[in-house]
Amino acid sequence: MIYKIPSEYSPLADAVKESIPHALKEASETDSPNSFPEKTLQILKNSNLLTACISSDFGGKNLGLKVESNHALLTILKLIGSGNLVVGRIIEGHFNAQFLIDRFGTLEQKKRFAKDSFDGKLFGVWNTQAEDGVTLKFEKGRYFLNGSKTFATGSDYVFRPIVTAAQKKGSWQMCVVNLDEVAVQTHSDWWNPMGMKATRSYKVTFKNTPIPADNLVGKNGDYYEQPMFSGGSVRFSAVQLGAAETLLAETILYLQKLKRTEDHFQKVRIGQMRILINSGNHWLKSAADYMDLFMGDPSAKNSALLLDQSNMVRTAIDEICTEIMILCQQCIGARGLNKPHHFERIIRDLTTYLRQPAPDHCLLEVGRFALGDQPQEQRSLIKILKKWMNLK
Incomplete structure (x- = not known):
């Protein structure tokens, strides 16, 4: 194609291109529901891809956050998909979470979650659910999550998912769950698909999982803006x-x-x-x-x-x-x-x-x-x- 991306994003695109042969190889090696493309993700982490969609105010590269960066964003995602769709799904979810935090988060949240990204934490967005979906309740001055999410991509590897939770009034609230600090139940037997196996998109159940008030992102309904x-x-x-x-x-x-x-x-x-x-x-x-x-x-x-x-x-x-x-x-x-x-x-x-x-x-x-x-x-x-x- 004749389209070119801005030169500031060329190193990211080049790093992803170089990872494609490794990604293809690992995709074949991890084609099972209990696997995860750890090696490819580590290569992408080393290229600073996990922090690219963070504002430059917090050390990121503004990818997808400013005019004339969006073609680079889509090109990079396409290149990731060329190597392994599983990795593409995981990274797209990571980017999505960062965009939501940038759009709706407080200044303190943006700083804190940017640091988590620089520390190598994977983010994601867990929104899909069945009849036993996730609810958020406020009790004795604290917030708690109860219920289950399905298609929770990156289960056991994504440690900062944005989880959407229903409240009594029927509105939905985004919550960032620090999964390295709380216990949840993962149901790996729920996930046995034809393809995209290594995304580990399990069912995850929360049982009175405490959520700090400063981990609530935006106001009710913002997720669907x-x-x-x-x-x-x-x-x-x-x-x-x-x-x-x-x-x-x-x-x-x-x-x-x-x-x-x-x-x-x-x-x-x-x-x-x-x-x-x-x-x-x-x-x-x-x-x-x-x-x-x-x-x-x-x-x-x-x-x-x-x-x-x-x-x-x-x-x-x-x-x-x-x-x-x-x-x-x-x-x-x-x-x-x-x-x-x-x-x-x-x-x-x-x-x-x-x-x-x-x-x-x-x-x-x-x-x-x-x-x-x-x-x-x-x-x-x-x-x-x-x-x-x-x-x-």
């Missing part, structure tokens, strides 16, 4: 596209090794895959542009534009990744789906990771926006068409 809540989907879309890029690269290498590059049908399929990947990269760049636009002018109009773009990006990259997996399997056949090739694991991981909540709603919102609050260029075209129709 738009466009931050839905707009954040472009980050996991970037990770997903990284895996699709790896499938393309691995497919080309596989065909070269088998000397099948002169087959016309293989050329057609590879051509289709290249177009899809380039389309995905254009979508990511457009997402970064709209993120920059909103950061520069956080108006209601720009919020709506960012949400619309995020819904389109998520939908488009889901479709791109799905088509890439189909074309890849047509290229490599049954032989390529055998180990030690990476194809079958990446396809399992990507298939699982693509299953994000409410995909139909995203597409519905794209259509609703077009029929209502159209972007300027669309309104102009509609005006021209109306004029032409009146002439007829």
Whole structure:
């Protein structure tokens, strides 16, 4: 691609690129629900990636926090996904937590949690739950958590998750739980998925777990503030596209090794895959542009534009990744789906990771926006068409 990221973020991107071969190797070695990609995460820690999304006021690099840093953010997440989707899921959650703290945290919280990141603590966001979900109660001057979270990514390794908890009035409060200071129950038997196994997205149960008042982040309902809540989907879309890029690269290498590059049908399929990947990269760049636009002018109009773009990006990259997996399997056949090739694991991981909540709603919102609050260029075209129709 011709897009370039700001030079201040090039060392981070280069470090992630160098980690990809190690990440691919460890992904194969840790493809089980009780494993964790510790080596790859240590490499990324050593490159200062865990503190990149912290404000420079507290020693970070402002990645994703200022105008013209968002394309670098999405590029770095895509590169991480190229190596291991599991690591991409973990790091995206870590970044998400840091963005929430930067947006809603107090000055003291920002300083304290920045220090935790510099000390190597992994953050995350645990929001999903079933009927036995987490509640927050205030009793005798103290706060306590009770209930369970599902899909608690990084269980036993993430020591600073942001946990959303329901209160009596039905509102939701973000709480940072210091898991190295309290005891919780993890249910590893709950997690036995087709892919993304080593994310350790277990069920975690809190039983009268004490939460200091200064670990409550923001006010009730802040977690769902738009466009931050839905707009954040472009980050996991970037990770997903990284895996699709790896499938393309691995497919080309596989065909070269088998000397099948002169087959016309293989050329057609590879051509289709290249177009899809380039389309995905254009979508990511457009997402970064709209993120920059909103950061520069956080108006209601720009919020709506960012949400619309995020819904389109998520939908488009889901479709791109799905088509890439189909074309890849047509290229490599049954032989390529055998180990030690990476194809079958990446396809399992990507298939699982693509299953994000409410995909139909995203597409519905794209259509609703077009029929209502159209972007300027669309309104102009509609005006021209109306004029032409009146002439007829």
